[in-house]
Amino acid sequence: MAPPNLMEQNCNNYDDFLSRPCTWVNGPIIVGAGPSGLAVASGLRRQGVPFVVLERTDCIASLWRRRSYDRLKLHLPKQFCQLPGLPFPDHFPEYPSKDQFVDYLESYAARFAITPRFDHSVHSAKYDDTIGVWRVTAVVAGAEVAEYIGRWLVVATGENSEKVVPELEGLLDEFAGDVIHVCDYKSGERYRGKRVLVVGCGNSGMEISLDLCDHNASPSMVVRDSVHVLPREVMGKSTFALAVLLLKWLPLWAVDKILLLLAWAVLGNVAKFGLKRPSAGPFELKNKQGRTPVLDTGALAKIKSGEIKVVSGIKSFSPGKVELVDGQILDVDSVILATGYRSNVPQWLQGCDLFSKDGMPKSPFPDGWKGNCGVYAVGFTRRGLSGASSDAVRIANDIGMQWQEETNLAKRR
Numbered sequence: 001m002a003p004p005n006l007m008e009q010n011c012n013n014y015d016d017f018l019s020r021p022c023t024w025v026n027g028p029i030i031v032g033a034g035p036s037g038l039a040v041a042s043g044l045r046r047q048g049v050p051f052v053v054l055e056r057t058d059c060i061a062s063l064w065r066r067r068s069y070d071r072l073k074l075h076l077p078k079q080f081c082q083l084p085g086l087p088f089p090d091h092f093p094e095y096p097s098k099d100q101f102v103d104y105l106e107s108y109a110a111r112f113a114i115t116p117r118f119d120h121s122v123h124s125a126k127y128d129d130t131i132g133v134w135r136v137t138a139v140v141a142g143a144e145v146a147e148y149i150g151r152w153l154v155v156a157t158g159e160n161s162e163k164v165v166p167e168l169e170g171l172l173d174e175f176a177g178d179v180i181h182v183c184d185y186k187s188g189e190r191y192r193g194k195r196v197l198v199v200g201c202g203n204s205g206m207e208i209s210l211d212l213c214d215h216n217a218s219p220s221m222v223v224r225d226s227v228h229v230l231p232r233e234v235m236g237k238s239t240f241a242l243a244v245l246l247l248k249w250l251p252l253w254a255v256d257k258i259l260l261l262l263a264w265a266v267l268g269n270v271a272k273f274g275l276k277r278p279s280a281g282p283f284e285l286k287n288k289q290g291r292t293p294v295l296d297t298g299a300l301a302k303i304k305s306g307e308i309k310v311v312s313g314i315k316s317f318s319p320g321k322v323e324l325v326d327g328q329i330l331d332v333d334s335v336i337l338a339t340g341y342r343s344n345v346p347q348w349l350q351g352c353d354l355f356s357k358d359g360m361p362k363s364p365f366p367d368g369w370k371g372n373c374g375v376y377a378v379g380f381t382r383r384g385l386s387g388a389s390s391d392a393v394r395i396a397n398d399i400g401m402q403w404q405e406e407t408n409l410a411k412r413r
């Protein structure tokens with residue numbers, strides 16, 4: 001291993017990689033500069049451990065900056081969304097806007113002197129057991145390939161790194177209107193007066209349907225099966241905060257029962273409006289399958305008033321039309337796929353026992369953060385930003401301890 005005072009060295013001394021720029025990283029290689037990558041980096045910085053952050057885009061927090069709609073706010077109260085080592089400014093509201101969250105992340109990166117290498121899209125990471133190091137290759141600015149080599153690899157590419165685009169019969173070849181995924185939706189402005197089919201009824205599908213109404217478009221939202229809608233607040237108190245409090249004393253199933261009673265008292269019987277509830281409770285589903293309950297920010301009122309139409313699953317598309325599984329045929333100008341996201345880890349991480357085929361850690365929270373041979377996963381907990389923070393603290397401490405031991409050994413030598 002290189003001595004700790006040498007942060008990086010060019011190392012063109014491996015026979016098979018002679019032609020490629022190659023950097024020895026004397027510390028962890030962190031892939032991804034979203035909240036998770038930044039949170040690990042800040043913990044390492046505080047312990048004096050050097051690191052390199054590789055980010056495929058040209059900015060930090062690209063999900064929040066580039067791939068989300070204008071009206072987006074954090075939907076959990078701010079105390080559940082701040083990262084370790086720096087609280088939100090006091091003047092931030094209970095639910096900060098996405099611009100405020102991005103500003104916070106910028107000051108977070110500045111405070112901990114985190115300067116990612118932008119335009120570095122990691123396309124392979126492999127453990128080389130002949131010398132006990134990770135070899136990470138990245139496409140730099142779409143062309144050149146650079147290699148980074150180091151003892152530790154921190155996977156921080158997120159649960160939402162790729163959009164899910166389902167194969168829907170006729171959508172790409174028959175339907176002639178415009179089709180986008182919600183990650184490219186900014187506002188309803190360009191949909192004024194249009195009939196829009198919103199596919200998916202998670203937090204994204206619900207909120208953009210509301211946004212479309214606010215811009216005088218006519219949304220129909222596809223609910224193919226079931227969905228849990230909860231009020232964001234009950235009597236002025238955050239439903240999520242209440243659940244976290246109750247979980248200190250009660251089992252999950254009991255907390256779910258209480259939440260459903262409260263939801264019924266506040267929202268009424270939502271099944272009447274086409275929003276059938278799953279048989280498993282909202283937090284059970286979130287923890288086991290990662291299906292996030294909808295925290296209502298106003299869409300439900302529009303569903304009740306009929307401004308957002310709830311429709312059944314899709315059978316097929318034809319020019320300007322969609323046929324639904326219940327036989328209904330709708331005229332549609334545009335389609336917005338709010339069909340979710342997936343991890344991209346299987347595309348680039350090779351030979352690693354930490355992740356399963358779906359790109360999520362094999363062990364559920366809180367045990368999925370560490371694998372063999374110096375690999376770590378941050379932000380794959382299905383618990384949003386608070387789960388990412390909890391992983392990040394564990395990872396930074398674990399690497400910090402190893403770093404300390406090795407530094408002391410090196411000093412004694």
Ligand SMILES: Cc1cc2nc3c(=O)[nH]c(=O)nc-3n(C[C@H](O)[C@H](O)[C@H](O)COP(=O)(O)OP(=O)(O)OC[C@H]3O[C@@H](n4cnc5c(N)ncnc54)[C@H](O)[C@@H]3O)c2cc1C
Nearest residue numbers: 032034035036055056063074075121122157158379384385
């Ligand atoms: C619309 C939306 C709203 C959300 N709202 C909340 C909320 O209110 N509260 C909450 O707790 N959670 C929320 N979440 C959950 C969300 O997962 C977190 O907010 C958070 O952004 C996750 O951080 P992350 O760093 O793990 O992933 P990301 O923010 O996705 O960051 C991952 C980074 O890795 C980069 N990357 C990916 N692949 C590569 C590669 N191969 N090479 C190099 N770089 C790569 C990406 O460009 C990105 O910058 C929301 C999610 C979405 C989609």
Ligand SMILES: NC(=O)C1=CN([C@@H]2O[C@H](COP(=O)(O)OP(=O)(O)OC[C@H]3O[C@@H](n4cnc5c(N)ncnc54)[C@H](OP(=O)(O)O)[C@@H]3O)[C@@H](O)[C@H]2O)C=CC1
Nearest residue numbers: 073074075166200201202203204205224225292338339340
């Ligand atoms: N801060 C905030 O306010 C917001 C937070 N978020 C978060 O971002 C994450 C992603 O949310 P979101 O983008 O809503 O994605 P989700 O994965 O939560 O929801 C995807 C939706 O698409 C549906 N779907 C998928 N495939 C099809 C298909 N072929 N036909 C019909 N429906 C389909 C799913 O239905 P089914 O359940 O039947 O599979 C589900 O309703 C979540 O964790 C969410 O909480 C998102 C927006 C706002």
Ligand SMILES: O=C(O)C(=O)Cc1c[nH]c2ccccc12
Nearest residue numbers: 076286292293295382383384385
């Ligand atoms: O918004 C998200 O994606 C989150 O993961 C935040 C979150 C974690 N646990 C929850 C339970 C109910 C609603 C949102 C969340």
